[in-house]
Amino acid sequence: MPVLVTDYLWTQTDSAVWLTVPLKGTKVSNVDILSTDEYLKVHYPPYLFEAFLFEPVDDDRSTAKVGNGVAVFSMPKRTNKVWEHLMTTTNDKEKKEVRERSLLKYQEKLSAQSISKAKKQHADKKYALERMMKLEKEKKDGIQKIKEKEREKSTAELTAWKLRQKQRAEQEDQLKDHSQGQSRDGLQSMTEKQENACSHGASCKRDLKSDSEAKSKSKKKDLPAPRLVGNIQVTFTPRLFLTALRETRVIEEEEWLKQQAEARRTGNADVEELEDLKREERNPDWLKDKGDKCFMTGDHLGAVNAYSLAIRLNRKIPALYSNRSACHLKLKNLHKAIADSSQALDLLIPPVCANAAARTRAHVRRGSAFCQLQLYAEGLHDYQAALKIDPDNEALQADTQRIREIIQGTAASH
Template identity: 75%
Template sequence: MPLLVTDYSWTQTDSTVFISVPLKGRKVEKVDIMSTEEYLKVHYPPYLFEAFLFEPVDDDRSTAKVGNGVAVISLSKRTNKVWEHLMITTNDKEKKKEIRERALLTYQEKLSSESRSKVEKQHAEKKYALEIMMKLEKEERDSIQKMKDNEREKNTAELAAWQLRQKQKAEEEAQLRLQSQRDNQNKRAMTEKKWTEGSVGGTVELDQRGNSEGKSKRKQANLPAPRVTGNIQVTFTPRVFPTALRESRVPEEEDWLKKQAEARRAVNADDRELKDLKEEERNPDWLKDKGDKYFATGDYLSAVNAYSLAIRLNRKIPALYSNRAACHLKLKNLHKAIEDSSQALDLLTPPVVANAAARARAHVRRGSAFCQLQLYAEGLQDYQAALKISPHNEVLQADTQRIKDIIQGTDHETQ
């Protein structure tokens, strides 16, 4: 039994009560203080100070300081008036027991709420960080894509302009050749007409006509040959990204391609691994029985592997998560045990008579993991939930009472 502290002192104002409790040489880290609106406990084994307060106080505005061998508790009154006594004057043990249990439940609910708030805050921070990172990655991808689109549009416009210039040049050359041919034909026709209508002698006409034809042939011989038309073949360096190599961020693109290849290899490896299984090894029930046999022989690692493979095949069987949580408890993987037990409880919905035993086992396994992590308030909640499902289980009753004793500081091992 703890030793009750009687050599405390207290003073008060209209709004605050000050209580000084001597610590009798105990270290600060070994002092446990619990306060609610109607109950105060200062526990430093083997000593215990508890006060059943005369009037209710505001626990949220109350404070406690430990140091120099004394614990000073400042309790903020709910109503501004002077108390006649620090504690209630009744000696009714049942009433005090009721106040103590009510205070313990209130304190446990407060701890649980703080724990949930902390987890929700951490989850919100992680979610916010992930959203920011995804937003930055999207902006970077959009920027790279915009650069690529601009470069592609620029190249397309330059190619279209070059093709237009080539077409216009070809048309101009064709018109020049056609005009040249028409001029030559007109000159020949005019020459022939002059000689046929002229009055000069035949010899002179023939000589002049011969000289004219020779000059015409020499002039045609001096004309350049027509240009040969054709197509210009343009080739580009093969690349995964459409951006020109000189415009690209090569290290970033190569890193992205490497990550994509690793992700595809991981998926392909996982698919090949499942394809390589025998027909019976693709049956979750067969794997569960195999895991149960491993657990019975004490081979917990093999049991975890069997349950994990079964979960990969079917993630909707709560017994797989609950049994794997039992293996993690044996292997002292306490956080994994909590995670698997919680997953099993999520799948065991709605709560009906058919799954009552499975829900009780999951609560006990998660509660045991919490207690081994010294999170006794959370562990007590799971054991109480299991006890509601199986209220006549004597082992559960004993374990639940032992956790309550540890929280209250009356367990013999903590003294």
């Protein structure tokens, strides 16, 4: 049997009623509210509050605020008048009918809201699809216009080239006719000379030779002109990331690559202080691998020492700070874990796909340290930042929801 709540408070004006129901320390998520224009129910096991209202209210304009251990309801009246009581006095049969009628109305209201929400989502999807199709069409139309311009340009160039070829062929035909006329005149003069004087035989041979040379030259001129040649130079932009060009941020990616290259070249340790180290111990990458192995074997203090020495050699590698933060978490050095994670995030800029996983780990480690210090709001902020980078991570989703529940439970208890 539920425990009926009787220590409620209510007040009214001619146009509205305000009702305050105590929640007796229960969590907000455990409160079940059902309201219509004539019935109100607040159920939080094992407590139950029911109100069969004296007059109908406007349920569509009614509001409810749950928090700080109370539920406050604001209900506008349908008729402007002062009520004698908050609840009407009815028998059990009438109360049962009111409950059933209110439950049916509430279910219809939820169904209508669900249908309205589905229609809105469908309309949003339809609008997004139409917008995307419109953008694709505009893009295709733009490409088609460029193609048409290039086609017109190529057609004009081809027409001009054909005209030049035709003019060149006409000039060669005129030159050929002129050379043939000269050849005929030469032959006629040679024949006259042979008939008149045989002494000019040698001269005739030379004329015949020159005539044959002229003919061979004219034949060469009949050949078509050689085709025009040219070189087309094709260059491709180098792509160091696999992201599509329309989706990537080229400037940020190039800046990240430049930053990583600079970090590999930079060494800011005092060589005199580290001259006793071996050659491989002066390599930050070697020290990082050593720290990773120590961490895997459970030697967290040894891993911290390895990462710290690597940081002394090069303070611009974000993985060193992030990994040392994980070690500090294991050793319960929570403030140091927060400082190292923050330093790693400062170095993981600009945010690009290449460092997304590293940024996620750094946010999770700093958020975990905040939560262990009972700074749940700061921890939730970091987990939400990590979830924004990797929204499909189920473990992150579960941890973020757990932190929300802790915050809500803390607020409800106050």
